[in-house]
Amino acid sequence: MTTANMNVGIVIVSHSPLVARGAADMVRQMxxxxxxxxxxxxxxxxGLGTDMAAILRAIEEAWSDAGVAVFVDLGGAETNxxxxxxxxxxxxxxxxAICNAPIVEGAVIAxxxxxxxxxxxxxxxxxxxxxxx
Amino acid sequence: MIAARQxxxxxxxxxxxxxxxxxxxxxxxxxxHLCHLDRAIGDGDHGTNMLxxxxxxxxxxxxxxxxxxxxxxxEAGTILxxxxxxxxxxxxxxxxxxxxxxxxxxxxxxxxAYAFGMAVDAVARRGKSARGDKTMLDVLYPLSDxxxxxxxxxxxxxxxxxxxxxxxxxxxxxxxxxxxxKRSIGHLDPGAASCALLVSAxxxxxxxx
Numbered sequence: 001m002t003t004a005n006m007n008v009g010i011v012i013v014s015h016s017p018l019v020a021r022g023a024a025d026m027v028r029q030m031x032x033x034x035x036x037x038x039x040x041x042x043x044x045x046x047g048l049g050t051d052m053a054a055i056l057r058a059i060e061e062a063w064s065d066a067g068v069a070v071f072v073d074l075g076g077a078e079t080n081x082x083x084x085x086x087x088x089x090x091x092x093x094x095x096x097a098i099c100n101a102p103i104v105e106g107a108v109i110a111x112x113x114x115x116x117x118x119x120x121x122x123x124x125x126x127x128x129x130x131x132x133x
Numbered sequence: 134m135i136a137a138r139q140x141x142x143x144x145x146x147x148x149x150x151x152x153x154x155x156x157x158x159x160x161x162x163x164x165x166h167l168c169h170l171d172r173a174i175g176d177g178d179h180g181t182n183m184l185x186x187x188x189x190x191x192x193x194x195x196x197x198x199x200x201x202x203x204x205x206x207x208e209a210g211t212i213l214x215x216x217x218x219x220x221x222x223x224x225x226x227x228x229x230x231x232x233x234x235x236x237x238x239x240x241x242x243x244x245x246a247y248a249f250g251m252a253v254d255a256v257a258r259r260g261k262s263a264r265g266d267k268t269m270l271d272v273l274y275p276l277s278d279x280x281x282x283x284x285x286x287x288x289x290x291x292x293x294x295x296x297x298x299x300x301x302x303x304x305x306x307x308x309x310x311x312x313x314x315k316r317s318i319g320h321l322d323p324g325a326a327s328c329a330l331l332v333s334a335x336x337x338x339x340x341x342x
Contacts, residue, residue: 044216049178052223
């Protein structure tokens with residue numbers, strides 16, 4: 001198993017593929033390939049929106065036995081991500097966290113934490129410290 | 134032909150394929166208007182998203198028509214989640230998936246109203262919303278009450294548009310419309326509007342059968 005596969009994975013889900021890809025570029029710049037990373041953006045027709053099937057694929061792509069932290073922007077990104085987690089189902093769904101954090105800052109800080117081998121709970125807590133409670 | 138009690142006291146024969154076609158047609162007819170409503174307080178794509186979802190359902194019409202009612206409803210929900218692409222995908226999808234699940238758990242088709250109520254609760258959990266938040270729940274909860282009281286399709290049809298219109302005076306508490314704060318007041322909620330259109334189409338179809 002490579003180092004990347006032992007660290008918590010990061011998934012970025014935006015309504016815009018440009019935002020998702022840009023946020024992923026910033027994560028890569030910070031942590032290289034030391035954490036599994038995937039992104040998706042846009043609706044099934046290619047416009048702005050979210051696509052549950054694409055979210056499922058991104059989670060699979062960034063899958064780590066240590067867990068996956070998902071970062072979302074607006075409403076549909078969150079509800080579609082919840083549907084994706086439920087579709088994956090137990091026991092793996094327990095290892096997927098949808099974070100209440102700003103998408104760019106959250107993903108970057110979470111990836112930095114994950115790159116040091118932190119647990120999913122620690123990665124999520126670090127990112128969520130960014131959000132006013 | 135599937136026998137079931139659908140929104141009426143007496144059993145009616147329901148062809149799920151006919152309901153799908155009626156729903157798709159009403160969404161196609163009003164897609165521009167739904168986008169127009171969504172542009173006022175959202176991102177303007179509700180009609181386009183809903184039409185994509187119901188076009189996908191229509192494409193599966195024959196397959197769904199051959200399934201048991203609960204399976205067809207649940208499967209229709211999954212198709213909507215996969216194709217709508219907006220927040221309404223998971224919301225309408227959850228409504229149908231949970232309804233299918235609940236219908237499968239009951240042997241007595243009289244429990245449709247109960248299954249519907251459970252499905253509406255699931256939508257509220259999915260959207261982290263409640264009645265009065267200016268959402269589709271402002272149509273679904275009162276509709277659930279009507280069904281529990283045993284009202285027929287015709288009565289539901291008479292009242293459902295009025296239910297959606299109650300959202301005009303509300304301030305949005307969830308979704309993008311909530312970003313507008315007080316400025317969301319005075320606009321019809323697009324989700325409540327599409328919900329009323331779909332319920333009307335289903336009632337008209339059931340009343341025909």
